[in-house]
Amino acid sequence: MGKSLYSLMLMDEVVEEIDKLALRLGTNRSNLVNQILAEHVSVSTPEKQIDSIFRQMEELISRSTDLVPLVTPNQLSMSVKSSLKYKYKPTVRYTVQLYRTPEDAVGELTVNFRSQSTGLLNGIARFFMLWKQLEDYYLQGIFEPGTIRYQLSESRFVRTIAVPKGRTYSAEDLSKGISDYVTFFDKAMKHYLAGMLTERDLELQYSRYLNSNNYLI
Numbered sequence: 001m002g003k004s005l006y007s008l009m010l011m012d013e014v015v016e017e018i019d020k021l022a023l024r025l026g027t028n029r030s031n032l033v034n035q036i037l038a039e040h041v042s043v044s045t046p047e048k049q050i051d052s053i054f055r056q057m058e059e060l061i062s063r064s065t066d067l068v069p070l071v072t073p074n075q076l077s078m079s080v081k082s083s084l085k086y087k088y089k090p091t092v093r094y095t096v097q098l099y100r101t102p103e104d105a106v107g108e109l110t111v112n113f114r115s116q117s118t119g120l121l122n123g124i125a126r127f128f129m130l131w132k133q134l135e136d137y138y139l140q141g142i143f144e145p146g147t148i149r150y151q152l153s154e155s156r157f158v159r160t161i162a163v164p165k166g167r168t169y170s171a172e173d174l175s176k177g178i179s180d181y182v183t184f185f186d187k188a189m190k191h192y193l194a195g196m197l198t199e200r201d202l203e204l205q206y207s208r209y210l211n212s213n214n215y216l217i
Contacts, residue, residue: 003034027074035074046100047074049171053098054078056175064183066190076100082186084193090115092189094182096161104147105160106174106217109182113155123193125154130192130199131185134206135159142216161217169215177215184209 015029022032035047051073058069061080070079077097083089090113098107113124132150139148144165151158161178163169169177188205191197197205210216 025074026072031074047076050076050098050100053171053175053178054096056172057096057179060175060179061183067183067186080182082190084120084190086120086193087117088115090117090120092186094186096178096182098161104144105149105162107161109157109159109161109178111157111185115155120193121154124189125152127189127192128152128157130202131157131188131206134203138206138210164216173215174217177213177217180213180215181217 018029018032022029025032027035031047035045039048054071054075057078058071061067061069066082068081070081072078076099077095080094080096082092082094084092093112095110095112096107097110099105111128113121115121115124129152132152135148142164143162147160147162149160163174188197188202192202
């Protein structure tokens with residue numbers, strides 16, 4: 001859906017209230033007016049579609065006792081919080097961003113982690129690297145080349161979100177695929193850092209995840 005510049009004559013009082021509402025919703029005047037008009041004429045905008053995906057994800061992820069979804073209406077991203085069972089319970093934040101006009105990828109997942117513990121940071125960095133190595137190997141042929149991209153550091157993991165080649169996903173499929181991925185990633189990371197999974201165990205669990213999941217991202 002493209003956007004063009006239009007000139008409208010609006011009452012100052014209306015614009016003032018629109019601006020107040022836009023501020024409360026964390027958006028801007030143009031986007032809010034577009035959303036209001038689209039809803040009035042029953043047009044489904046990318047923002048509405050993304051909001052629907054996030055609402056479904058919120059419901060799915062809320063079923064886990066380890067994850068807390070944080071959804072703000074009319075935004076292109078949502079967050080999920082998790083805590084490691086470690087001294088001081090350091091927080092892990094997952095941020096899912098969906099692109100308004102997707103091309104080869106539909107969005108990206110960012111995992112941010114903070115800790116003063118060098119040992120824990122090294123463990124996190126090692127897990128991120130192992131995860132990328134597993135996906136480099138097991139996802140060959142499932143996605144178009146170059147659609148799954150990564151950025152890695154000792155406390156940050158960024159991965160694009162894409163749809164397998166030749167597949168068409170509904171909003172419900174995408175919601176489930178992202179929710180399952182975040183939930184599995186979080187559980188695997190916690191078990192690995194707790195010493196409950198060896199590298200071989202992690203590979204076996206990842207392989208089972210792929211084989212049992214109909215909605216990959």
